[in-house]
Amino acid sequence: MTAVELFDPFSRKAGISIAEFSHHWITHHAEIVTRIPRVRRYIQSLRLEVAVPSGADRFPAPRWDGCAETGHDDPSSIAAMVDEPLFGELMADERNFLDLSAGRDLIVTTETVLDEDGFDPRVRGVKMMLFARRHPSSSPSDFRRSWEADLAAAGRTLGVTRHVVCTAIGDVHRAADAASTDANAQPAAAQGFSGVRELWWPDIASLTASIGRHPDLIRRIVAPEGVDPARSTTLVVRERVIVP
Incomplete structure (x- = not known):
């Protein structure tokens, strides 16, 4: 397991379909990423069109089409990627299929597998x-205590097969600025995302059925004390593991 995980959610470029976006991401772009030595793990999560039942729908709709997750040895390794010979090629390729008109919501985290x-x-x-x-x-400490609480049993009741909680660390905005690919992009919000929670189900039917049966329980998991639902969001995806 890598020491830190970098989440990078983004939207596709205007004028290209989700199929075109997905194909370019998994082929040409992924090939560049896999040649960067500092990337120890690489996962692509592609958005699925799913109507989430009441219980997890209290958050604003996501504006992204996918999220890249990369594993690294430490936070400094992420910032040092700008010095990699392939970094310029990677950034140039992003302009071919990503919408870079808005600021990036990069999130540098530590990962805990609950179940x-x-x-x-x-x-x-x-x-x-x-x-x-x-x-x-x-407070940050109160948020972390609530966010990292052991909710594995609650997840099992919902039929969750894997439950991972990631908590933001370090100077996230500095890392975001270092990875910016568009000089005209808007700056990141004053407070970036504080964490990412990942919940797996066997299939979409299992996900929607379990949330529909236990709306209060899913709220307890996705919006524990300390989370601001109005400024948080959910994304339902199918993931592709490029580098395990």
Whole structure:
């Protein structure tokens, strides 16, 4: 397991279909990423069109089409990627298929696996990603205590096969600025995302049925005390593991 995980959610460039976006991402762009030595793990999560039942729908609709997740040895390794010979090629290729008109919501995190006893890595299923912002009334320490609480049993009741909680660390905005690909992009928000929670189900039917049966329980998991729902969002995806 890598020491830190970098989440990079983004939207496709105007004028290209989700199929074109997906094909370019998994082929040409992924090939560049896999040649960067500092990237220890690489996962692509592509958005699925899913109507999430009441319980997880209290968040604003996501504006992204996917999220890249890369594993690194430490936070300094992420910032040092700008010195990699392939970094310029990677940034240039982003202009071919990504919408770079808005600021990037890069999130540098540590990862804790709460539960994966029921997970089959050969199948993987579908994944819900919660991008959470800390509520202004909650201190960072109180948020972390609530965010990292052991909710594995609650997840199992929902039929979750894998449950991972990631907490933001370090100077996220400096890392975001270092990775910016567009001089005209808007700056990041004053407070970036505070964490990412990942929940896996065997399939979409299992996800929607379990949330529909237990709306209060899913709220307890995706919006524990300290999360600001109005500034958080969820994304339902199918993931592709490029570099395990």
